[in-house]
Amino acid sequence: MIPYMMNFFKSFPFHLKSAGVSLIRHFVMTLSASSAVMITCILLSAFLMIVGNVNGFADNIEGDIRIHVVLNDTIQEEEQIAQSKNEIEQISGVLEAEFSSKDNELKLWIEEKGEIFSIYEGEDNPLNHAFFVSVNDSERIETITNQIKELEMVDDAMYGGDSITDLISLLNTVRFGIVIFMTLLGLLAVFLISNTIKMAIYSRNNEIMIMRNVGATNLFIKIPFMIEGMIIGMIGAIIPCILTFFGYRYLFMAMNGQLFTNVFALQPIWPFTFEIMCILMIGGALVGLLGALISTTKYLHWRR
Amino acid sequence: MILLENVSKSFKNGVHALRDVNLYIEEGEFVYIIGPTGSGKSTLIKLLDGELVPTRGRVVVADTDVGKLRHSKVPLYRRNIGVVFQDFRLLPELTVFENIAFALQVIGLDKVTIRRRVREILELVSLEDKAKSFPRELSGGQQQRATIGRAIANRPRVLIADEPTGNLDPEKSQEIMALLEKINIEQNTTILMVTHDSNLVDMNKKRTIALEEGYIVADIQKGGYIHHD
Numbered sequence: 001m002i003p004y005m006m007n008f009f010k011s012f013p014f015h016l017k018s019a020g021v022s023l024i025r026h027f028v029m030t031l032s033a034s035s036a037v038m039i040t041c042i043l044l045s046a047f048l049m050i051v052g053n054v055n056g057f058a059d060n061i062e063g064d065i066r067i068h069v070v071l072n073d074t075i076q077e078e079e080q081i082a083q084s085k086n087e088i089e090q091i092s093g094v095l096e097a098e099f100s101s102k103d104n105e106l107k108l109w110i111e112e113k114g115e116i117f118s119i120y121e122g123e124d125n126p127l128n129h130a131f132f133v134s135v136n137d138s139e140r141i142e143t144i145t146n147q148i149k150e151l152e153m154v155d156d157a158m159y160g161g162d163s164i165t166d167l168i169s170l171l172n173t174v175r176f177g178i179v180i181f182m183t184l185l186g187l188l189a190v191f192l193i194s195n196t197i198k199m200a201i202y203s204r205n206n207e208i209m210i211m212r213n214v215g216a217t218n219l220f221i222k223i224p225f226m227i228e229g230m231i232i233g234m235i236g237a238i239i240p241c242i243l244t245f246f247g248y249r250y251l252f253m254a255m256n257g258q259l260f261t262n263v264f265a266l267q268p269i270w271p272f273t274f275e276i277m278c279i280l281m282i283g284g285a286l287v288g289l290l291g292a293l294i295s296t297t298k299y300l301h302w303r304r
Numbered sequence: 305m306i307l308l309e310n311v312s313k314s315f316k317n318g319v320h321a322l323r324d325v326n327l328y329i330e331e332g333e334f335v336y337i338i339g340p341t342g343s344g345k346s347t348l349i350k351l352l353d354g355e356l357v358p359t360r361g362r363v364v365v366a367d368t369d370v371g372k373l374r375h376s377k378v379p380l381y382r383r384n385i386g387v388v389f390q391d392f393r394l395l396p397e398l399t400v401f402e403n404i405a406f407a408l409q410v411i412g413l414d415k416v417t418i419r420r421r422v423r424e425i426l427e428l429v430s431l432e433d434k435a436k437s438f439p440r441e442l443s444g445g446q447q448q449r450a451t452i453g454r455a456i457a458n459r460p461r462v463l464i465a466d467e468p469t470g471n472l473d474p475e476k477s478q479e480i481m482a483l484l485e486k487i488n489i490e491q492n493t494t495i496l497m498v499t500h501d502s503n504l505v506d507m508n509k510k511r512t513i514a515l516e517e518g519y520i521v522a523d524i525q526k527g528g529y530i531h532h533d
């Protein structure tokens with residue numbers, strides 16, 4: 001393996017040169033295959049921006065959704081409270097039950113409804129002790145709420161409402177659709193690149209035969225084509241990278257870093273755009289490599 | 305060194321290029337293959353080179369069953385043999401120097417060794433002044449000598465040459481013969497040479513195998529050309 005690697009590095013200039021010559025020779029095909037990668041990458045970039053931000057929104061929302069559990073007025077002792085906390089946390093899907101004393105409840109009530117309720121402060125507080133329960137999967141929040149309601153010491157339990165969970169499941173569906181669409185586009189790009197490489201192989205057929213005649217291994221012959229495929233892929237990724245860099249910056253500035261409210265805070269420009277650009281370049285190279293691999297395994301083997 | 309057992313080769317179009325050929329060539333031998341055009345000489349060479357697979361029988365070169373080689377192993381096998389092709393097969397984008405160097409590059413020699421060896425070879429085939437020329441800038445004879453140079457560059461144990469003097473005048477032909485004989489004697493390289501040149505065969509008498517319509521019709525030690533009446 002080591003001597004082979006040495007050979008690889010020694011002959012690397014050769015591989016690079018033949019890949020370059022071939023790219024120029026098949027300029028039109030290179031251009032069309034690169035354009036396919038380019039379109040795929042632009043869409044991929046847009047999708048990544050949406051997905052990245054939607055994920056961020058979802059995380060924010062999910063962090064905010066908690067079940068408000070009000071205990072019966074019979075639960076007053078510290079021991080009873082500890083036991084209730086224990087029972088709630090035993091329910092699967094529950095992350096944590098955070099205690100909120102009736103004084104705290106009243107404080108929240110006053111914050112929400114106004115100063116007038118401060119007359120109930122102290123001994124007259126009519127409210128009960130409560131818990132704020134966080135869950136690990138927002139889609140199961142309804143089931144969990146119902147389970148909590150059935151507990152003996154619980155008076156009532158409620159959560160933020162259906163609209164938020166609906167939004168989250170909608171976003172999940174969108175994410176799924178995006179992945180499928182991206183895969184299809186990626187396959188189209190792979191196909192176009194493999195076609196370009198196929199033409200390159202055909203036009204160098206004679207050369208390939210001569211290389212085999214003087215003892216060049218299959219891998220040695222394939223390397224220039226694989227480099228060529230990767231270059232086509234990366235050429236296609238360059239413009240989308242530039243668009244990503246300036247486009248997201250522009251959007252971010254124009255919208256002041258958020259969508260309507262700060263619950264929907266946009267991903268910060270750095271490192272978000274950098275991550276997307278890396279994914280585009282690596283994706284382009286991989287798509288190119290895959291296309292080249294398909295063609296080289298398919299079309300290099302019909303002559304001994 | 306070279307063994308053919310009941311070898312037949314027919315093509316899809318129904319042509320039987322070789323029929324039941326049996327042949328044994330010892331290490332260090334120098335053998336002519338003669339025969340009229342279309343008699344199967346090039347087919348025999350391609351079988352030895354691994355480019356064609358026999359329809360029937362076995363082709364063994366230097367302990368390798370050539371017909372049974374996997375596609376990926378064929379190039380590795382070829383590193384042990386040198387082949388001079390009837391149609392030269394030089395890489396058009398590379399100069400003469402680079403063409404010969406390329407054959408050494410693919411087997412992984414280092415740059416300095418390659419350069420030294422290529423200069424040696426160019427001198428041997430008298431192409432020193434054409435080192436930087438491209439194949440299309442050379443005459444047929446010059447291309448032929450470049451091909452011979454490439455074939456012998458890595459000191460193969462077996463040299464298979466398809467009409468290596470086909471495009472040369474008698475004087476140059478004799479020079480090439482002298483070169484091949486030198487390699488044959490000094491490096492003990494087994495040489496199989498296809499030729500049409502009756503003068504050459506008569507002047508440098510060696511074992512001669514005659515093909516006709518795919519059959520071996522004669523195999524004569526110290527033969528000379530077989531003339532038809």
Ligand SMILES: Nc1ncnc2c1ncn2[C@@H]1O[C@H](COP(=O)(O)OP(=O)(O)OP(=O)(O)O)[C@@H](O)[C@H]1O
Nearest residue numbers: 315316317319321340341342343344345346347348
């Ligand atoms: N790839 C092929 N497909 C079909 N027929 C072929 C193929 N190669 C050779 N032949 C046929 O096989 C026969 C032998 O051909 P071959 O090239 O071995 O002859 P040769 O002795 O080398 O002739 P020459 O002296 O003209 O070079 C010929 O009839 C030829 O037409």
Ligand SMILES: [Mg+2]
Nearest residue numbers: 345346347390
């Ligand atoms: Mg021939």
